[in-house]
Amino acid sequence: MSEILKLQKKIVPELTEILEKRYNILRYIYYNQPIGRRTLAGNLGIGERVIRTEINVLKKQELLEIQSIGMSVTEEGKMIIDKLQDFIHALRDLSSLENRLQEILMIKKVIVVPGTFDEDQLILKDVGKIASLCINSMIKDNNIIGITGGSTMAQIAEEMPENKSKKGVLVLPARGGLGKNLETQANNISAKIAKKLGGMYKLLHVPDSLEKEALETILKIPEIREIRELIKKIDILVLGLGRADEMARRRKLSEKTIEEIMNKGAVAEAFGHYFNRDGQKVWESSTVGLSLVDFQNVENVVCIACGKKKTEAIMSIASLKSNITLILDEGVAREITRLAN
Amino acid sequence: MSEILKLQKKIVPELTEILEKRYNILRYIYYNQPIGRRTLAGNLGIGERVIRTEINVLKKQELLEIQSIGMSVTEEGKMIIDKLQDFIHALRDLSSLENRLQEILMIKKVIVVPGTFDEDQLILKDVGKIASLCINSMIKDNNIIGITGGSTMAQIAEEMPENKSKKGVLVLPARGGLGKNLETQANNISAKIAKKLGGMYKLLHVPDSLEKEALETILKIPEIREIRELIKKIDILVLGLGRADEMARRRKLSEKTIEEIMNKGAVAEAFGHYFNRDGQKVWESSTVGLSLVDFQNVENVVCIACGKKKTEAIMSIASLKSNITLILDEGVAREITRLAN
DNA sequence: ATATGCGGGACTAAATATGACCCTGATGTA
DNA sequence: TACATCAGGGTCATATTTAGTCCCGCATAT
Numbered sequence: 001m002s003e004i005l006k007l008q009k010k011i012v013p014e015l016t017e018i019l020e021k022r023y024n025i026l027r028y029i030y031y032n033q034p035i036g037r038r039t040l041a042g043n044l045g046i047g048e049r050v051i052r053t054e055i056n057v058l059k060k061q062e063l064l065e066i067q068s069i070g071m072s073v074t075e076e077g078k079m080i081i082d083k084l085q086d087f088i089h090a091l092r093d094l095s096s097l098e099n100r101l102q103e104i105l106m107i108k109k110v111i112v113v114p115g116t117f118d119e120d121q122l123i124l125k126d127v128g129k130i131a132s133l134c135i136n137s138m139i140k141d142n143n144i145i146g147i148t149g150g151s152t153m154a155q156i157a158e159e160m161p162e163n164k165s166k167k168g169v170l171v172l173p174a175r176g177g178l179g180k181n182l183e184t185q186a187n188n189i190s191a192k193i194a195k196k197l198g199g200m201y202k203l204l205h206v207p208d209s210l211e212k213e214a215l216e217t218i219l220k221i222p223e224i225r226e227i228r229e230l231i232k233k234i235d236i237l238v239l240g241l242g243r244a245d246e247m248a249r250r251r252k253l254s255e256k257t258i259e260e261i262m263n264k265g266a267v268a269e270a271f272g273h274y275f276n277r278d279g280q281k282v283w284e285s286s287t288v289g290l291s292l293v294d295f296q297n298v299e300n301v302v303c304i305a306c307g308k309k310k311t312e313a314i315m316s317i318a319s320l321k322s323n324i325t326l327i328l329d330e331g332v333a334r335e336i337t338r339l340a341n
Numbered sequence: 342m343s344e345i346l347k348l349q350k351k352i353v354p355e356l357t358e359i360l361e362k363r364y365n366i367l368r369y370i371y372y373n374q375p376i377g378r379r380t381l382a383g384n385l386g387i388g389e390r391v392i393r394t395e396i397n398v399l400k401k402q403e404l405l406e407i408q409s410i411g412m413s414v415t416e417e418g419k420m421i422i423d424k425l426q427d428f429i430h431a432l433r434d435l436s437s438l439e440n441r442l443q444e445i446l447m448i449k450k451v452i453v454v455p456g457t458f459d460e461d462q463l464i465l466k467d468v469g470k471i472a473s474l475c476i477n478s479m480i481k482d483n484n485i486i487g488i489t490g491g492s493t494m495a496q497i498a499e500e501m502p503e504n505k506s507k508k509g510v511l512v513l514p515a516r517g518g519l520g521k522n523l524e525t526q527a528n529n530i531s532a533k534i535a536k537k538l539g540g541m542y543k544l545l546h547v548p549d550s551l552e553k554e555a556l557e558t559i560l561k562i563p564e565i566r567e568i569r570e571l572i573k574k575i576d577i578l579v580l581g582l583g584r585a586d587e588m589a590r591r592r593k594l595s596e597k598t599i600e601e602i603m604n605k606g607a608v609a610e611a612f613g614h615y616f617n618r619d620g621q622k623v624w625e626s627s628t629v630g631l632s633l634v635d636f637q638n639v640e641n642v643v644c645i646a647c648g649k650k651k652t653e654a655i656m657s658i659a660s661l662k663s664n665i666t667l668i669l670d671e672g673v674a675r676e677i678t679r680l681a682n
Numbered sequence: 683a684t685a686t687g688c689g690g691g692a693c694t695a696a697a698t699a700t701g702a703c704c705c706t707g708a709t710g711t712a
Numbered sequence: 713t714a715c716a717t718c719a720g721g722g723t724c725a726t727a728t729t730t731a732g733t734c735c736c737g738c739a740t741a742t
Contacts, residue, residue: 047731047732048733049730049731050730050732051733052731053729053730068738068739068740069740306716
């Protein structure tokens, strides 16, 4: 942590608290604007009057403006929010936490996003933003980017900035359709990201898990075969991590199968594979998407995970491969270090 | 000012106030330790109870310790004080003030010390410390350092750190004896500084101002002649600035002479010469010390000045020569920019 | 028309900060 | 040795700030 921060925390120890309080308020307004005072207070679990006091300060500093429709963040306020995130990163010494996690999980890079998802669901947006920037910085001309599904991934697509500087980018769904929600389908997310990157995309029009026979039939379709070949050439794989139990249910596996998988110690699911704590594959759903071998061969893997319930899944997947960039929230990050001790 | 500081001042505007309050308290204790709560409150003009609240914070942070004899600053506290001074320098954007002064006065370098001498006499100690560090960094082997008198200079000698790394350093008084106070005599100060630097020193055993005949007689004394020759070879001249009126009185000039000098518009005194606002010499006391020509030839001149009453004197002396390093307190620095507008 | 959610005002209760004074003990001085 | 002085700590009434709560008028959407 920088000298200057230590100095400040020493002489004005209450600084951290005030700063984080105001940051949270400002951020919440930003993500929900326009929003009223009462709603804000209720959602943040802070007294209405406290909000009012802080609002007055922020208004005076011209970080937010008040209209009859509700409060919203000014342009200056938006900039401040971005900078504050980095500042809080430093204030909480998250760089040290990142380094510790890199050692514990033995992976290339860890990015910890300030905040605890379990306490504040908005953290998902922050994680999405950070992840989208991270991915963006990795992309080179003619790269093939593999995308999985899930709410975290959907958020990444949402927050991904428009950047059409790279040529010939191809975005591929790395898994088929799963669950009911359109917004969180790999297909949908791939298309969204491709548009923002000014790239191409392909769709994988199949359910994620299939019976063996159905899989064989489907693999005879030329379009599907083409995508399958392309998936093997993925340069950057963006992977939302899942819990084994949740994903098994979402896949509509039979209760018997689920019990079987769980009995084998499955904690994590990724691209249709189920892994135990030690990163050993204990079950595999027959899928048209990425195989374990394909996964091992991908050069850049970005794993994104939010929430303490993903703790074990993260630890499992991280042991599969060292060339992983892991992006996660502070809450689950601390939980991992706690378990590692 | 650094990005991070702007950010903080924007989101926690009350930071500055709290920080400066605690800095002042800590600093006052440091310079007067051990000191009691009541005395402290009285001298700082803060309520006794306020002091108590702040003391509790500082104690909790282990920046000061409390004994039955009074409060004193811990080792950590001392370090914090030093760092805080730089921090406040940044917080108040004094670098910009320094640059502005360099332009206004057209001199090489300006160092502004945080605080207003007229409100807080302890600033003299800070100025002394900064000046002593500045001088220290200028010294090279075999340098001859010229020293004048005054309370500011005395403080520099006091705060000068022991540093015997340079060889063959010679410290010379650049003026004779003046006034009653032993502590502020150029002779005394020179000796003190020489000891701290592990160098040699010479003494100038003559009154600072003399009648012409007396001067001629004295100049025949070999020891005096020797020093006079050495003075012409001064590498670093450390100059405390004086007001014309004050110095004239301290020199015990006749009321008639004083009136004459003042009528000519004298505002500044330095090494026995009196200057008007434009830096023109209007009167000269016959002295064995530095001449105006000698002064112009010195390579490094460090001017030190404290207090708003020195405003005009500073502006006058600065116009004499561009190769000056000026060290002054924030109060008089701002006064100069105010006058320049 | 009306229900909802908005900011702002106002009043009370609680918490905190402040001021004022006393007490006891350590220390230095007569 | 006695005493004056100055130290920190305790205490308590009071001033000020902060927080909780409710109401009002207004804009907006239904």
